[in-house]
Amino acid sequence: MAADLEAEVPAIDKSLLECSAEEVAAKWLQATDLPKEVYQHLTYYVPRIYCKGPNPAPQREDMLAQHVLLGPMEWYLCGEDPAFGFPKLEQANKPSHLCGRVFKVGEPTYSCRDCAVDPTCVLCMECFLGSIHKEHRYRMTTSGGGGFCDCGDTEAWKEGPYCKKHDLNTSQTAEEEDPLVHLSEDMIARAYNIFSIMFQYAVDILTWEKENELPPGLEMVEKSDTYYCMLFNDEVHTYEQVIYTLQKAVNCTQKEAIFFATTVDRDGRRSVRYGDFQYCDQAKSVIVRNTSRQTKPLKVQVMHSCIVAHQSFGLKLLTWLGNVIGYSDGLRRILCQVGLQEGPDGENSSLVDKLMLSDSKLWKGARSVYHQLFMSSLLMDLKYKKLFAIRFARNYERLQSDYVKDDHDREFSIADLSVQIFTVPSLARMLITEENLMTTIIKTFMDHLRHRDIQGRFQFERYTALQAFKFRRVQSLISDLKYVLISKPADWSDDLRQKFLEGFDAFLELLKCMQGMDPITRQVGQHIEMEPEWEAAFTLQMKLTLVISMMQDWCALDEKVLIEAYKKCLSVLMHCHSGFADGEQPIMLNMCGHSVETIRYCVSQERVSIHLPVSRLLAGLHVLLSKSEVAYKFPELLPLSELSPPMLIEHPLRCLVLCAQVHAGMWRRNGFSLVNQIYYYHNVKCRREMFDKDIVMLQTGVSMMDPNHFLMIMLSRFELYQIFSTPDYGKRFSTENTNKDVVQQNNTLIEEMLCLIIMIVGERFSPGIGQVSPTDEIKREIIHQLSIRPMAHSELVKALREDENRETGMESVIEEVACFKKPGLTGRGLYELKPECTKDFNLYFYHFSRAEQSKAEEAQRKLKRQNREDTALPPPVLPPFCPLFASLINILQCDVMLCIMGTILQWAVEHNGYAWSESMLQRVLHLIGMALQEEKQHLENLNEENIVTFTYTQKISRPGEAPSSSPSILAMLETLQNAPHLEVHKDMIRWILKTFNTIKKLRESSSTSPVAETEENIMEESSRDKDKAERKRKAEIARLRREKIMAQMSEMQRHFIDENKELFQQTLEELDTSSSKVPDNSPTVSDTKLTALGPEQTRVTEKRQVVTCILCQEEEEVKVDSRAMVLATFVQRSTVLSKNRNKIIQDPEKYDPLFMHPDLSCGTHTGSCGHIMHAHCWQRYFDAVQAKEQRRQQRLRVHTSYDVENGEFLCPLCECLSNTVIPLLPPPRALFNRLDFAGQPHLTHWIRTVSQQIRTFCLLQDEESASSNCCGNSEKMDQLQLPEGFRPDFQPKNPYSESIREMLTTFATATYKVGLKVHPNEEDPRVPIMCWGSCAYTIQTIERILADEDKPLFGHLPCRQDDCLTSLTRFAAAHWTVASLSAVQGHFCTLLASLVPNEKHGNLPCILDIDMLHLLVSLVLSFPAIHCQDFSGVSLATGDLHLFHLVTMAHIVQILLTSSTEENGMDQENTNSEEELAVLALHKFLCQCTGSALKEISSGWHLWRSIKAGIMPFLRCSAMFFHYLNGVPAPPEIKVNGANQFEHLCSYLSLPSNLICLFQENNKIMNTLVESWCSNSEVKRYLEGKRPAISYARDSNKLIDLPDDYSCLINQASNFSCPKSGGDKSRAPTLCLVCGTMLCSQSYCCQTELDGEDVGACTAHTYLCGSGVGIFLRVRECQVLFLAGKTKGCFYAPPYLDDYGETDQGLRRGNPLHLCKERFKKIQKLWQQHSITEEIGHAQEANQTLVGIDWQHL
């Protein structure tokens, strides 16, 4: 049995209405046992109000509850009528200065990046707009619900804590005032009584777990057998599963099931069945059975209706409490007191505790209600916030464990309140010192990660899915730790020190479990079978990264803490490595007379781990020691003697060697997991506490030991010791020709090792290592990022490290190093490196990836070449080291280093094969450069006291000692300078030699006896100059050559154009001559006055048109009898011009499109890319596409961007979406325009003749239809006199070739099919109407675009549109030849009858309801069907002219009838011109005709103005129409926007510029016609104001106006609730940019059925608003959505940009966004040009994943 969603409401129990709140309250006031009294009341009434049937009736329940249950409480509380009591309370209240607004889902929130204490401090929109922060750097986000506005919280803001609104209150209220003073004693007592009873009741009933029994005091005497089958929400089962199961279990429809499922998802539970126990239990078992297969079953309970009733009221009560305390801060304090009062069971027995501790057992709806209450009570009261914080901290472990086990999202857990409490600095500090919160959090966290290996390290290897799920939830504890640490203490108490260090201990325990986790061993032989788990460990590291950094920040603030922390960290590290050298045979290393002992260890053979957080934390603390100079102040306090440098460096070194070996390809068989780990090790998210700290640790090590020893150990770990320690090893190693792979590997390892040395020496930009400021570090990062290429702000931010406040620190320095370049219409703004910063570029910057390094090198060399500089990239000048690290520098000049350098240079000199690489040399040169820079620096900063110990220049000038007796490094460099194979490095070597000389000079000048420059030097100098000159000459030659090539190329181009121009001109001339040869008495093109139509039409000879088929490349002339040529075309329905979006064609099969309403509600638009094919070539192509797609769809079941079944295809040349083709035709009018006769009839005469013909024609038709029934009626026939020259039996011959005729039908049928959305039927009489309509509509759209852009009518259309309009007009004019002649004649008769009434056609639309352009086009294009049977000598052109004049006059009347001209006297010039007098007369006549319903107007000036303005679009469209129809070129005056456009248009259109003359010239007939038009009853009704009508000129449609500030839209969307699910917030509010409707997109609730398919709100809306095409803005995502039909869609960049010229799709960055008008115009233009579908097609072709999206569900 289906649960009926609209069950009838049972009648209301009379006794309920009779219950008086006042009386009940009075009774309670007298009661001795108040709780008992109240409980009795509830026991009796609650079940009588709530849960009376299968479905809740919330409004009725609320009404009754207010009356019977809450009313008495309010009376009791106030002691009087609450209608007076509450306002009194409110008046007496001194409200707190906290805003506390609780955020709705999707509401915009703002955080000030300058003043917020941490990023969780946010303001609501109202407060933000009234605060000082709106002038600061701020960030905007959308709330996920929960959380509240921090306005007024002095701890949340460094500055400006109050907005204007909340500032007012601060002066009045003293901070610590007790709010209870504003309440009377009585009131306090009553509030206390009623709050305790009701709060207790609500907590008891909500936490009640029995399904069939009521809590004590509430038991019923007689219990009915009414139960609910209650379904609960979980996050395991999908919507689909639940819907499917429900359909089976409670036998409901899919719609009902969807409703249940949505409610369960929203509220957390919903009864799905109501009835006796057995009936409900049955449903329960089906649900459980059906959902228990793979997962744990859905939670279902069969609950007694009374329990559900009390629970419903319990929730209501909590909301009520929340409202009541809103009246008074005093009441709020009382409620807090009640809530936190310890219960009878001691610890944890307060009501607040009880609720918190059963949080995970409550359903979603109940949780959010009580969380809200907590936020509006406990968190709003400063005193109780603190007490609550303590309760929260004491329960922390329990709450978190419950949360981890629970499966609801974090936002539905009480644990989520941690952010509200821990981020308050004073609370956090208090909880740390008094409740030891840090330790609690860390210990709780570790308790949940129990998987350890034998050494006690975390092990994630064999994590089950459930454990992985738990692991994800546990991570929220790290966020809590972050919150606690986020605000750093300014002053330390001993307590804080002690508790922090205790927490630090716990933290070290945690890191200890990570030190060495996930160790790996190199795989040799076989590839690993299974990729080991690595992500969990890295996730942990990543999440902890900020916490580790913050721990160091805390330590840095207090010297005592720092020293203690350092000691603790060191002892843990020593503990970790206690088995360091156990069982290992130490080995002895000897080089250059130095020797050192080390352990035997090979990274390539033994276990190695990337995770070394303890070592890295120690490295960090060491830098702090150096920075704060603690190490010099209190060396005695530090365990420096315990430090064993080899032990410190060992593990970080191993890790770095591992990276080098991976680069060298030695770990290929270990698979991708290792590659990923190495990637993240260097990644910006992790590197600060991984890679960077390993470098620091090596720097620490070198600074504390003999650099020779360090280098030897390093060589040994790199497994390169043999190569460098054995003389001539290199030689052997190259000649032996052993294994090429091994040689290659060793080369890479050497390169990596040299790189590492460069980093150790060069990376000194952290304060504490080098003598720098914090901004130097960030500046350097930016410089190196921008050295690669100019970058957008967001790219740069991504490449930089964010701190705990999500700041990179970039804004403060970016202006110093970069210039900003604004974006254009596409693309984004970019930062470019300032030229003066390139000198700081370091090729071996340690954060470069290899790809970045080579890109940067290329970019920098290119830059140097552009500046005509040499291309050397020498090392930059570096800041000096801090004293603690100062000795590190000696590594550059120690013996082993010199030996390594010498060896490599030797290899380069010998240049023997492959045991050597250029990169190696490049790095050595860089190192030498660094050493020289260093020495130069030392010399320059020399003062009396210190002696320069850095004597690199001297050392490299000395030749090697015996026995190797190699030449000195300097000598080798000089040799290499001329080596032909080292061209690339010449500049660098030259730079080195130059610097060497500079230093020499410096030394000499500083020494007492300056030595004159040696001859050698001069020689060198001059030779260098020569060299330089030579190179300059070469460069010059190269430049000249380049320029010459460029010139040649542009010459070729010009030539090409010239050639074509010649060709073009040639053909023009040919045509001209041919045309001039034809003797013609009518005016030719060269005449000044050009006329587009009528007997006076300018005669043009159509040029021979030869086109090339894009498919077969053959040429074809466009002629009537040749093979058809076609244009790829896209026909679509359009509402772009619509003035009435509510109008929809109801039944397309019966719809009559003959007359277009002037609201243009739905037109048919034709567009083309302009590419031409043979009809048969296209047919073949289309058949092939169709066959291929059908096969593909069967095989792969994928969609394409085009729908073949609907006749869609892509243009074979430009891939533009098309759905039919349009034939190219020669001008069709010429074929039927017979010879002109003199004496063409005037309008009056012509109308008479045509009317006669029509009458004949109608009679004939009647006859025909009568004769099919029975014979007879022939008397009428006999009476009929055929008008002169009219031959109704004549059937004209179709002049077109078979192939053209076929295409005429093809395109016409397509237009009919698409325009009406019906099945194709070429016989349908409406086919020609649709063709004419599309012609008229397309012309109108293009006219609007041109008008909006203020462009002249002709000469500014792109070729494709020009071609399309020509073809379309000619096609529409020729189509009647393939249609049924009598049908077209019939259309003409009806159309004409709308203006020239006849007896046969009644019931035609009045002239107010006809779009005149559509009428004109249809009349003119259907006229040949009548005219072809007229042999009286009237020309077709005469007909055209008269039809045009007739329609123009009708339009003038239309305009006059509908114009809302107001005489306001403004701007009026009393010229009383001819036109004005004429129009006044006409208007007067209209007033007469309408029986004075039309108001008289005395200002001719105004009338004439409004006619001119109103008729302009029509005239412009007509000019285009006749231009394309007859091919008369437009007069040059219309091709520019000049004055007198109106007059020029009139002249071109053969109209008098005083349009009213038309009426005067033909007044005989016109008076009759105008009278007939005005006497129409609809016109009367309109003039009487009983119906609307369109007035002229119609405004162009625009997309809606968007606000400048994007947050306005977010706010608007957050106030929008789903229209279908009663006040619920919509998850994906989406704005239609066409009409401004807000929709609830992408959601089950708002799905509707469309043609038998479920579609989302957007797709459904497109069918109403845009006939299938839609443009939307997804407000939460800040993304534009294009939709077309059900299957097509794409996303488009939004028109909102931040200050850096970037969009923020997805609103991830939160920078303030502002409307970019140009970009919005571009979107609007796409819409106006009908290019949305085309745009989607291109997007889908470019990105295939877009094809797979279910667009119809949006």
Ligand SMILES: [Zn+2]
């Ligand atoms: Zn606020």
Ligand SMILES: [Zn+2]
């Ligand atoms: Zn405020």
Ligand SMILES: [Zn+2]
């Ligand atoms: Zn601010």
Ligand SMILES: [Zn+2]
């Ligand atoms: Zn072809």
Ligand SMILES: [Zn+2]
């Ligand atoms: Zn094309």
Ligand SMILES: [Zn+2]
């Ligand atoms: Zn819309």
Ligand SMILES: [Zn+2]
């Ligand atoms: Zn909805």
